[in-house]
Amino acid sequence: MVGDGAMGTLLFERGLKPGEAPEAATLSHRYVLVEITAAYVAAGADLVETNTFGASPLKLALSGLEERLVTLNVEAVRIAREVAGSRAYVIGSCGPSGRLLEPYGDTEAVAVYDSFQAQVAVLADEGVDGIFVETMTDLGEAKLAVTAVKDTWPEMPVAALMTFDPTPRGFFTIMGVSVEAAAEALADAGADAVGSNCGNGIEHMIEIAAEFRRHTDLPLVIQPNAGLPRTTNGKIVYDETPEFMAERARELVRHDVSVIGGCCGTTPEHIAAVRKVVDGG
Amino acid sequence: MSLIEISNAVMTGDHARVGELTRRLIADGTDPKTILDDGLIAGMNVIGERFRVHEIFLPEVLLAAKAMYAGMDLLKPLLIRDGIPSIGKVVIGSVRGDLHDIGKNLVGIMLKGAGFDVIDLGHDVSPERFVRTAQTENAVVIGMSALLTTTMPVMREVVDLVRAEGLDERISTIVGGAPVTEAFAKDIGADAYGFDAAKAVVVVKDLMGRP
Numbered sequence: 001m002v003g004d005g006a007m008g009t010l011l012f013e014r015g016l017k018p019g020e021a022p023e024a025a026t027l028s029h030r031y032v033l034v035e036i037t038a039a040y041v042a043a044g045a046d047l048v049e050t051n052t053f054g055a056s057p058l059k060l061a062l063s064g065l066e067e068r069l070v071t072l073n074v075e076a077v078r079i080a081r082e083v084a085g086s087r088a089y090v091i092g093s094c095g096p097s098g099r100l101l102e103p104y105g106d107t108e109a110v111a112v113y114d115s116f117q118a119q120v121a122v123l124a125d126e127g128v129d130g131i132f133v134e135t136m137t138d139l140g141e142a143k144l145a146v147t148a149v150k151d152t153w154p155e156m157p158v159a160a161l162m163t164f165d166p167t168p169r170g171f172f173t174i175m176g177v178s179v180e181a182a183a184e185a186l187a188d189a190g191a192d193a194v195g196s197n198c199g200n201g202i203e204h205m206i207e208i209a210a211e212f213r214r215h216t217d218l219p220l221v222i223q224p225n226a227g228l229p230r231t232t233n234g235k236i237v238y239d240e241t242p243e244f245m246a247e248r249a250r251e252l253v254r255h256d257v258s259v260i261g262g263c264c265g266t267t268p269e270h271i272a273a274v275r276k277v278v279d280g281g
Numbered sequence: 282m283s284l285i286e287i288s289n290a291v292m293t294g295d296h297a298r299v300g301e302l303t304r305r306l307i308a309d310g311t312d313p314k315t316i317l318d319d320g321l322i323a324g325m326n327v328i329g330e331r332f333r334v335h336e337i338f339l340p341e342v343l344l345a346a347k348a349m350y351a352g353m354d355l356l357k358p359l360l361i362r363d364g365i366p367s368i369g370k371v372v373i374g375s376v377r378g379d380l381h382d383i384g385k386n387l388v389g390i391m392l393k394g395a396g397f398d399v400i401d402l403g404h405d406v407s408p409e410r411f412v413r414t415a416q417t418e419n420a421v422v423i424g425m426s427a428l429l430t431t432t433m434p435v436m437r438e439v440v441d442l443v444r445a446e447g448l449d450e451r452i453s454t455i456v457g458g459a460p461v462t463e464a465f466a467k468d469i470g471a472d473a474y475g476f477d478a479a480k481a482v483v484v485v486k487d488l489m490g491r492p
């Protein structure tokens with residue numbers, strides 16, 4: 001399947017101001033969100049993610065938006081469903097809480113669990129087809145998110161994606177989680193699919209996918225960035241073109257990756273190019 | 282002997298033991314600056330190096346930092362009483378519009394671990410606040426962090442403001458963050474670029490050598 005591409009980077013390109021939470025755009029820039037979602041559906045995405053990445057109670061609290069929990073999640077799902085119709089699945093996006101767990105941080109596990117559960121309750125109620133727990137770097141948090149979904153909605157498909165950095169010793173998240181550790185723990189927690197998003201262009205993601213494949217039989221979800229961002233003449237540029245990404249997407253298909261989508265810097269053009277390759281072009 | 286035990290306790294993140302050993306050494310009359318340098322900072326330096334080569338990651342650094350702070354809290358009143366200056370004062374923050382702070386927090390930890398006095402202004406910090414604070418606190422370095430490419434331009438504003446206020450002889454600027462590059466740092470006229478938290482300490486120490 002082909003996933004959708006970036007939302008945040010496109011929102012910033014189309015008028016979201018630095019410092020504004022992308023989730024707020026669901027209400028303040030509704031027409032832009034509709035446009036972007038429609039472009040991904042038209043490009044051939046089999047699923048669209050809701051604009052709710054930072055819409056958990058804990059994360060919203062960092063922008064003072066916690067009382068808008070229900071509105072932000074409900075409206076985001078509605079927009080996605082309206083646009084996708086029956087052409088694409090609507091997947092609820094759940095990103096990190098923004099807090100660090102005890103003992104190295106100050107937040108209790110139960111607070112993080114409750115936060116994910118509260119967000120998923122709204123998403124599930126509004127009828128999402130599945131949940132992507134994504135851009136995770138802390139294994140404890142990722143496990144809490146997956147169990148928060150499965151404990152109450154055992155039939156809700158959930159994919160857990162982590163963000164890795166290449167190091168001389170292999171791929172690790174900033175919290176020190178290896179691909180192997182992620183694969184085992186997340187499968188154990190009940191994830192229906194595992195994988196990675198963000199942090200890397202497609203070439204490193206191919207290596208990450210291969211490493212996941214060595215440690216799990218679960219379906220894999222891979223969403224690369226369009227490379228790493230670069231500023232040139234005041235403009236932000238992502239170097240990996242749709243053609244570059246699509247060409248290498250063949251490798252992901254060869255590694256039996258079930259969902260190939262895009263993260264920061266990717267566009268409907270990237271998704272369309274990947275669609276062609278996935279369809280056998 | 283006990284100084285090595287303190288370093289080890291910092292490295293293993295045992296904040297209770299760091300506190301206990303620090304109290305014991307203070308009671309025995311050990312010079313507070315020695316406890317700080319050869320016990321706490323020595324331990325944090327090892328942590329910094331291990332982190333730099335990806336032997337350990339954030340959780341270990343954060344736990345070690347907590348342990349280090351346990352000792353520092355006990356030493357601080359004594360250091361002030363003895364008139365021991367810190368190596369230097371650094372003002373850090375994530376620039377206006379940016380909420381990301383893990384990297385900046387790490388830099389703060391590493392700088393404190395190296396003996397600097399760190400004033401962390403948090404996130405979403407305006408150029409005016411960076412410069413005002415550096416002035417009133419007599420800081421010699423302003424460290425700026427950004428994770429969003431859209432907030433990086435604010436770094437240029439801070440550098441320009443330092444210059445406009447005639448403070449560029451007194452205050453050095455250093456920038457860092459995932460999307461920030463050496464080229465960008467040069468382009469905006471920053472005095473230095475910090476690739477990561479561990480490198481930032483080395484660079485800030487270098488900057489201190491400047492007039």
